[in-house]
Amino acid sequence: MSMPTARDPAFRTRIQASFERQGLMKTLGASLLGIAPGAVEIALSPGPAISQQHGFVHAGAVAAIADSAAGYAALSLMAPGAGVLTTEFKINLVSPAAGDRLVARGRVVKAGRTLTLAQAEVVAESGGQEKLVALLTATMMTIEGRGGVAD
Amino acid sequence: MSMPTARDPAFRTRIQASFERQGLMKTLGASLLGIAPGAVEIALSPGPAISQQHGFVHAGAVAAIADSAAGYAALSLMAPGAGVLTTEFKINLVSPAAGDRLVARGRVVKAGRTLTLAQAEVVAESGGQEKLVALLTATMMTIEGRGGVAD
Amino acid sequence: MSMPTARDPAFRTRIQASFERQGLMKTLGASLLGIAPGAVEIALSPGPAISQQHGFVHAGAVAAIADSAAGYAALSLMAPGAGVLTTEFKINLVSPAAGDRLVARGRVVKAGRTLTLAQAEVVAESGGQEKLVALLTATMMTIEGRGGVAD
Amino acid sequence: MSMPTARDPAFRTRIQASFERQGLMKTLGASLLGIAPGAVEIALSPGPAISQQHGFVHAGAVAAIADSAAGYAALSLMAPGAGVLTTEFKINLVSPAAGDRLVARGRVVKAGRTLTLAQAEVVAESGGQEKLVALLTATMMTIEGRGGVAD
Numbered sequence: 001m002s003m004p005t006a007r008d009p010a011f012r013t014r015i016q017a018s019f020e021r022q023g024l025m026k027t028l029g030a031s032l033l034g035i036a037p038g039a040v041e042i043a044l045s046p047g048p049a050i051s052q053q054h055g056f057v058h059a060g061a062v063a064a065i066a067d068s069a070a071g072y073a074a075l076s077l078m079a080p081g082a083g084v085l086t087t088e089f090k091i092n093l094v095s096p097a098a099g100d101r102l103v104a105r106g107r108v109v110k111a112g113r114t115l116t117l118a119q120a121e122v123v124a125e126s127g128g129q130e131k132l133v134a135l136l137t138a139t140m141m142t143i144e145g146r147g148g149v150a151d
Numbered sequence: 152m153s154m155p156t157a158r159d160p161a162f163r164t165r166i167q168a169s170f171e172r173q174g175l176m177k178t179l180g181a182s183l184l185g186i187a188p189g190a191v192e193i194a195l196s197p198g199p200a201i202s203q204q205h206g207f208v209h210a211g212a213v214a215a216i217a218d219s220a221a222g223y224a225a226l227s228l229m230a231p232g233a234g235v236l237t238t239e240f241k242i243n244l245v246s247p248a249a250g251d252r253l254v255a256r257g258r259v260v261k262a263g264r265t266l267t268l269a270q271a272e273v274v275a276e277s278g279g280q281e282k283l284v285a286l287l288t289a290t291m292m293t294i295e296g297r298g299g300v301a302d
Numbered sequence: 303m304s305m306p307t308a309r310d311p312a313f314r315t316r317i318q319a320s321f322e323r324q325g326l327m328k329t330l331g332a333s334l335l336g337i338a339p340g341a342v343e344i345a346l347s348p349g350p351a352i353s354q355q356h357g358f359v360h361a362g363a364v365a366a367i368a369d370s371a372a373g374y375a376a377l378s379l380m381a382p383g384a385g386v387l388t389t390e391f392k393i394n395l396v397s398p399a400a401g402d403r404l405v406a407r408g409r410v411v412k413a414g415r416t417l418t419l420a421q422a423e424v425v426a427e428s429g430g431q432e433k434l435v436a437l438l439t440a441t442m443m444t445i446e447g448r449g450g451v452a453d
Numbered sequence: 454m455s456m457p458t459a460r461d462p463a464f465r466t467r468i469q470a471s472f473e474r475q476g477l478m479k480t481l482g483a484s485l486l487g488i489a490p491g492a493v494e495i496a497l498s499p500g501p502a503i504s505q506q507h508g509f510v511h512a513g514a515v516a517a518i519a520d521s522a523a524g525y526a527a528l529s530l531m532a533p534g535a536g537v538l539t540t541e542f543k544i545n546l547v548s549p550a551a552g553d554r555l556v557a558r559g560r561v562v563k564a565g566r567t568l569t570l571a572q573a574e575v576v577a578e579s580g581g582q583e584k585l586v587a588l589l590t591a592t593m594m595t596i597e598g599r600g601g602v603a604d
Binding site for chain 4 (some may be wrong): 090092094095109110112117119132135137139
Binding site (some may be wrong): 330 | 471474475477479480481500501502503505506507510511513514517518521536538539540542543545546602603604
């Protein structure tokens, strides 16, 4: 797969600034690992503050970083001034979310004018190995010309 | 629709205790509003700590309460000692998640031996009115006889 | 739930004509049972020509009538001249699709300017009783001003 | 990605025979293109008999070949005697389904004891080029010891 081209040379700065405005990412303790055209990675450390009842990371927290990674992957290919909104996503949880660190890897599957299809896989890193935890597929919408909805 | 029957008379106590073990619900500030056989409600107050970049509640936080509401609705119909795990869910976000309070209303669509289909709608309450924000559909798995995965 | 209002008084005629252009519906042997504002029903008779390997109706055929029912429910609320396209759907198959007749009941959950959220449940009728077979959730897109994509 | 290992040396014969029992595949005119451990391809020729109202291939027919390709990819890794059932799938339709030929490429993402996560991409071939039409994600269930549900 060839790497797609960003339409806004400032896409990294915009995504970094937008991520910092996501209060939930700070509350969960998530961090932005990497940004490339059409691909964004977000990391999260498992712990009791983001757990479900059996001690694994809650599906909602897994979904949150996967959704942000997929959404910012979509935003990385949008024009300057555009905003991104998630219209829907689906996530399959294939292994318990636990380990040293979770990493969500978002990438654009198909960028359209209004809708962008993106995926994110979430892996758990433990003792130098990684394991697939979840797979998310999302439809992202490009918002243009609506005040308050940029980036 | 007739109300389904709980197989475990202690289902309310089990769900309450399980909810309190979900660290993420406390971190988000979510609370358990109501429990009935096959139906569970969870509330969440919008605020900067759970926001996305435009100030709305992050889709991951909306998904978290919807997933917990659907999962506990499923658990309410399971046998004593069983545990519930989400295997997959899909959520459509139809309006920006904002307002005085979000309420996720989970209910069982079809309870099976291994898999239960559940839905949760999330509404935003504002000034005495409510508006649909999101609709989640989830497949929940019944776990029996696996240590550490109860309730 | 109050019944929504159709914006095009000719919606029934348009849906009937559009359904007749769906070659797949004729090939499957599906028929249009009913049309109301925001709600459309389609029927299908199980048989070897639409089966999967165990003799049940193939998930693709179940999905086809559910998708058409949901899509026409969405179209029933659109303006004259608009066309409807499915952008994505998700379907849960909760019982084997078999019986005297399958009926897909589509309804609009939320009609938006560009995107409409619709659901369809598919039931199997057998000996006077009905049973839930599948539940579909779909995002439908309103197409305006694009030649060849009307209704 | 290393190729997974089939547990049943006769998996190709079983899948071929199972495919021939899928009446819907014959009715749609679909054919089995290739079978490998964890990966199955199915082809379909666009035409009026499988169309929706605008002349494209109906989403239900696209979903049918994608579901069969994903399901047989899952079956290819199952033990002798096991049967496969689709419990749910989600499909995003990113381009109109048209062209000389559609090809659905199913592959296993994660094979579990009870549930297998599989994906299928559907491409349209036209004039020697191919274009992504749809992406399906499915949860397949392994059925063992239930009469009538094998392969």
